[in-house]
Amino acid sequence: MRAFDPYAIYSLWLREMIRFFRLKSRVVGSIAPPFFFLAFLGTGFSGMASRVPAGVDYINYLAPGIIGMTLLFSSTFAGMSVLWDREFGFLREIMVAPVTRLSIVLGRTAGGVTQAVLQGIIILIPGIAMGVKIKGLTGLILSVALMVLISATFIGVGLAFASRMKDMSGFSLIMNFMIFPVFLLSGALFPVQNLPEPVRILSYIDPLTYGVDALRGCLVGANSFPIIIDTLLLAGCCAATMAIGAYLFEMSDVD
Amino acid sequence: MEHAIETRGLIKRFDGLVAVDDVNLSVRRGEIFGLLGPNGAGKSTIIKMLTTMLRPTEGEAYVWGHHIVRERDAVRSCIGVVFQDPSVDGKLTARENLDFHGRMYGMPGDERKRRIAEVLELVELYDKADVLLEEFSGGMRRRLEIARGLMHRPHVLFLDEPTLGLDTQTRRYIWDYIRKMNGEEDVTVVITTHYMEEADNLCNRVAIIDHGRIVALDTPISLKSMIGTDTLTLEVRDGLERLRDVLLGFEWVRSFDASNGYVRLSVDSAQSRIPEVVLAACRAGVRIKSVSVHEPTLEDVFLRYTGRSMRDETGKGDLVRALMRR
Numbered sequence: 001m002r003a004f005d006p007y008a009i010y011s012l013w014l015r016e017m018i019r020f021f022r023l024k025s026r027v028v029g030s031i032a033p034p035f036f037f038l039a040f041l042g043t044g045f046s047g048m049a050s051r052v053p054a055g056v057d058y059i060n061y062l063a064p065g066i067i068g069m070t071l072l073f074s075s076t077f078a079g080m081s082v083l084w085d086r087e088f089g090f091l092r093e094i095m096v097a098p099v100t101r102l103s104i105v106l107g108r109t110a111g112g113v114t115q116a117v118l119q120g121i122i123i124l125i126p127g128i129a130m131g132v133k134i135k136g137l138t139g140l141i142l143s144v145a146l147m148v149l150i151s152a153t154f155i156g157v158g159l160a161f162a163s164r165m166k167d168m169s170g171f172s173l174i175m176n177f178m179i180f181p182v183f184l185l186s187g188a189l190f191p192v193q194n195l196p197e198p199v200r201i202l203s204y205i206d207p208l209t210y211g212v213d214a215l216r217g218c219l220v221g222a223n224s225f226p227i228i229i230d231t232l233l234l235a236g237c238c239a240a241t242m243a244i245g246a247y248l249f250e251m252s253d254v255d
Numbered sequence: 256m257e258h259a260i261e262t263r264g265l266i267k268r269f270d271g272l273v274a275v276d277d278v279n280l281s282v283r284r285g286e287i288f289g290l291l292g293p294n295g296a297g298k299s300t301i302i303k304m305l306t307t308m309l310r311p312t313e314g315e316a317y318v319w320g321h322h323i324v325r326e327r328d329a330v331r332s333c334i335g336v337v338f339q340d341p342s343v344d345g346k347l348t349a350r351e352n353l354d355f356h357g358r359m360y361g362m363p364g365d366e367r368k369r370r371i372a373e374v375l376e377l378v379e380l381y382d383k384a385d386v387l388l389e390e391f392s393g394g395m396r397r398r399l400e401i402a403r404g405l406m407h408r409p410h411v412l413f414l415d416e417p418t419l420g421l422d423t424q425t426r427r428y429i430w431d432y433i434r435k436m437n438g439e440e441d442v443t444v445v446i447t448t449h450y451m452e453e454a455d456n457l458c459n460r461v462a463i464i465d466h467g468r469i470v471a472l473d474t475p476i477s478l479k480s481m482i483g484t485d486t487l488t489l490e491v492r493d494g495l496e497r498l499r500d501v502l503l504g505f506e507w508v509r510s511f512d513a514s515n516g517y518v519r520l521s522v523d524s525a526q527s528r529i530p531e532v533v534l535a536a537c538r539a540g541v542r543i544k545s546v547s548v549h550e551p552t553l554e555d556v557f558l559r560y561t562g563r564s565m566r567d568e569t570g571k572g573d574l575v576r577a578l579m580r581r
Contacts, residue, residue, distance in 0.1 A: 011358035019346050089342035093403075096306055097359040098331035 004106070008099040012107025013114065016078075020115050027119075034070040034123045038063060041189065042130055052191060056222045063127040064143075064215035064222075065188030067120045068150060068208055072186075074119050075151040076179055078112025079158020079245065083168055105246040109155050116151040117144060132220065139218040146218060146231065149238050150211035156241030163248035186212050191224065207237035259284045259411050259443040260305060264314035267300050267467075274300040276467035277314070282411075282445060287437050289458030290447040291553060293565045297467035298447035299339060302415050305445070306336050319410045332360070335404035335442075339415040341396060345389030349380060349399050352388060353406055360407035374402035377439075378432050394425035398432065405436055412436070414446040418453060430457050449565065451553040463557055470560040475553060482551035482559055484509060485525035487532065489518040494541035501539045502532065525550065 020027065042059040052061045085091040094104055121144070124132070134140055161174050185192070185199070186208035192200055203209050214230035217223030223230065260282035267275040275297045282288040290298045303309040305318055307327045315322065321329040343352050350371060357367035375381040378398035388396065397417065404412050414433070418426040434457065437444050448454055454461045455475045462472040471478055491498060495513055502508050502520065507528065509521040522528050525548040536543050557565045 005361075007361055008359050011355055014358075015344065015347065015351075015355050018351060019344075022346055088345065089338065089340045090344050091342075092308070092336075092338050093342045093344075093356070094359070096308060096331060096334075096336050097356075098328050098361075099359055100328075 003100045003102050005099055005103040008097070008103045009107040009110060012094075012104065013110040016108070016111025016115065020111075030070075030074055030119055031122055033073075034066045034119075035126055037069065038066045038123065038127055038130065053222050053224070056220065057131065059127070059131050060133060060220040061216070061222055062189065063124070063130075063132040064219050065186070065212050066127070067123055067143075067147070067215055067219075068186060068188050068212040069183050070119050070123050071116045071147055071150045071211070072154055072179060072183055072208055074116040075112055075154035076158040076174075078108070078115060078151075079155040079160075080162040080171070080174070081112075082108070082159060082162040082249070083165060083171075086166075087168065101250045102246065105159065105242075105249055108159070109152055109242070112155045112158075113148055113151045116155075117147045120147045120151075134219055135221045139221075143215050143218040146211060146214050146234070149231070149234050150208065150215075153207050153211070153234065153238040153241050156238070156243070156245035159245030160241065160248045163245070163252040182206055182208050185209070187224075188212050193224070207234060207241075210234045210237075258282060258317075259286075260288075260316065260318050260445065262301075262305075262314065262316040265301070265304065265311050265316055266313040267297075267304060267309065268312045274467050275304070275311075278464075278467070278469055280462055280469060280472060282443060283460075284443055285437075285441060286459040287433065287444040287446065287457055289454040289461040290445070290464055291449065291451070291454040291461050291557075292447075292464035293449055296449075296464045298449075298464055299415055300467075301464075302336075302413050302445070302447055305330075306334060306413055307331055333410045335407065335409035335412040337397075337400045337404045337412070337414045337417055339419060341400075343388045343396060343400060343403075346387065348385045348387055349375065349391075350384045352399065353403055356403050356406050362407060370406055370408075374405050377405070377436060378402045394421050394428070397421065397425075397429065401429070401432055401436075405440060405442065408440070409442060411443045411445065414444065416447055416449070418448070418450065426453070433457060451557075451565070455553050461553065463553070463560060465557070465561045471556060478553060478556045479551040482555045484521045484523050485551070486549040487520040487522055487525040487528060488547045488549065489520070489532065489536070490544040490546075491516055491518055491536075492542040492544055494539065497539045498536055498541045501535045501541075505531070505535075 042062050046058040052058060082091065085094065128134065185203045185206045187203060188208070192203040192209060195203060210225070210230040210233045213223050213225055214227050214234065217227040217230070258281040262278055262280050265275055265278040266273070278301060290301060292298050300309065304311050305316060305323060307323055307330050310324055317323070318330045319333045321333070323330055347355065353371045353374065354367060357370065362370065372381065375384055378401055380395065380398055380402065383395065388399065391399065401417065417433070418429050421429065430453070433444060436442055446457065458475060460472065460474050461478060462469045464470070495518070498518065499511055499513065503511055507522055512519040529546055533543060533546065554565060
C-alpha cells in the first residue's frame with residue numbers, strides 16, 4: 001500500500017461530489033448568503049464606501065471579497081465534516097480501510113476544494129450581472145488557482161479543529177471566534193488600511209487578507225500588495241494549515 | 256500460518272481501568288468464533304484491537320498472520336468489519352456505499368460491479384440497490400453492512416453485536432446470512448454478542464468473557480456439558496420414599512434430590528426419559544402433578560464461571576466507552 005493512493009483519493013472525492021449535488025438545498029443554502037452580501041452590500045454601500053483604491057467601483061472591490069468569504073465558510077465546514085462522519089459512524093468505515101491517513105486527508109481536501117471553488121465561481125455570475133468587470137481571461141484562470149489555495153488553507157484549519165473536537169458542541173465557538181473574525185479582518189468588505197493600527201496587525205496575520213487581495217488583483221486589478229507576495233504568503237499558510245490539519249487528523253482517535 | 260487469529264497476552268488499559276486482561280486465544284480458519292459476555296466485558300475492545308482501531312497496551316496479536324500493530328495495513332486488507340453502531344453514509348444509495356467501499360479496497364470497476372450484485376443478492380437487498388441508506392430500516396441497514404463487510408472478499412469478518420436491537424425475526428435472518436456466507440464464501444467469522452442463543456446457535460466455538468478475561472472457551476456443546484446433565488423436575492403429591500427407591504433403581508438417574516414436594520433428577524437427555532419416569536411413578540402408585548425439563552444453557556455456564564447472571568451486568572460498558580472518548 002502506498003502513502004499516496006489516487007484510487008482511494010478519487011473515491012473520497014467522488015463521495016463528496018455525489019453528496020454535494022444530491023443535497024440541492026445545501027447548494028442553494030451555501031450560495032444564498034454570499035449572493036445577498038454581494039447584492040445588498042454592493043448596492044447599499046456603493047456610495048458610502050470610502051478609500052477604496054481610486055477608480056474602482058465598490059461592487060468591483062466587493063466581489064472578490066465575497067468570493068473569499070464563500071471559500072472561507074465552505075472550506076472550513078468541509079474540513080470540519082470529519083465531525084459529521086464521526087457522528088454518523090462513517091468515519092470508522094474510512095479509517096478501517098487499507099488507505100493511509102494522508103490519502104484520506106487528500107481525498108477530503110480534493111472534495112472540499114472542488115465544492116468551494118465551484119461555489120466561488122458560481123457567485124461570480126450574479127457579480128458580473130451586477131457590473132463587476134473582469135480584467136481578462138488570464139486573471140480569471142489565475143483566480144481559480146488562488147481559490148484552490150484559499151480553500152485548501154481553510155480546509156486544513158477545519159480539519160485541525162475537527163480532529164481536536166469530539167462532537168459538534170464546539171462548533172458555534174469556532175464559527176463566532178474563528179470564522180467571523182477571519183472574514184471581517186480580511187479586507188473582504190473594506191480596505192484593511194481603514195482599521196486602527198493595533199487591529200490592522202491582526203489583519204496582516206490573517207491568511208484570507210492575502211487571498212482576497214490576490215483575487216482582487218487577478219479579477220479586477222485592485223490589489224494593495226504585489227500579487228506575487230500575496231500568493232507566496234498564501235501558499236505558505238496553505239502548506240502550514242494543511243500540514244497541521246493532516247498531523248492532528250493522523251493523531252486523532254477514531255472513537 | 257495455522258490460525259486465522261492468534262493473540263498472546265493481549266491487554267488494554269484505559270486510565271487504570273483494565274478493559275482487556277491477558278487474553279490468549281486462537282481462532283481456527285473457517286470457523287464461526289463467538290465472544291460471549293455481558294456489556295462492558297471487553298468484547299468490543301478486543302475487536303477494536305484486532306481490527307487495528309485501537310493499539311493494545313501490552314501483548315501481541317496476529318490476524319491472518321499479520322501483526323496488528325506492525326502490519327496494520329496488511330491486517331486491514333484482509334479483514335472486513337461490521338461495527339456495532341451504524342457506519343453507512345445515509346446520503347448515498349446502497350450501491351454507492353458498496354462502490355465506495357470497493358474502491359477504497361482497490362477493486363477494479365467491473366469486479367466491483369459483479370461483486371456488488373453478489374453481496375446484495377446474499378443479503379436479499381438486490382431490489383433496494385438504488386435506495387438511499389437513510390430510508391433503510393435498522394435491519395436492512397445491518398444487512399447492507401454485512402454485505403459491505405464481505406464486499407472485498409476478506410479472509411476474516413468481524414461482526415460486533417450484529418443483531419443488537421433487532422427483532423427476533425430479523426435476528427434469525429441475520430444468522431442465516433452469517434451461516435450462508437461462512438459456508439459459501441469460506442470466510443472466518445468472529446462475532447461478539449451478549450445473547451446466549453446467538454452464541455449457541457451460530458458459533459462453532461465460544462469464548463466466554465468477563466471483566467476482560469476469557470473464563471471458558473470451547474464448543475457450545477462442550478461448555479454446556481461441563482455444567483453437567485439436564486435436570487428433570489417432578490412435582491409430586493405423595494409417596495416420595497417409594498419414588499426414590501424406584502428411580503434410584505435406574506442406572507441413568509445420576510442424583511435424586513427432594514424438597515417441598517419437588518423432586519429434581521440429574522439425567523442425560525431428560526426429554527426422552529420423561530415417559531419412563533412417569534410410567535415408573537404410576538406403577539409405584541405415586542401421583543405426579545407436573546414435569547419440567549431444564550437443559551443447561553450458556554447462561555448456566557456463565558453463572559458457573561463467574562458466580563453471576565449475565566443479565567445483571569450493565570453500566571460498565573458505558574464507563575469504558577466514556578473513558579475511551581477522552
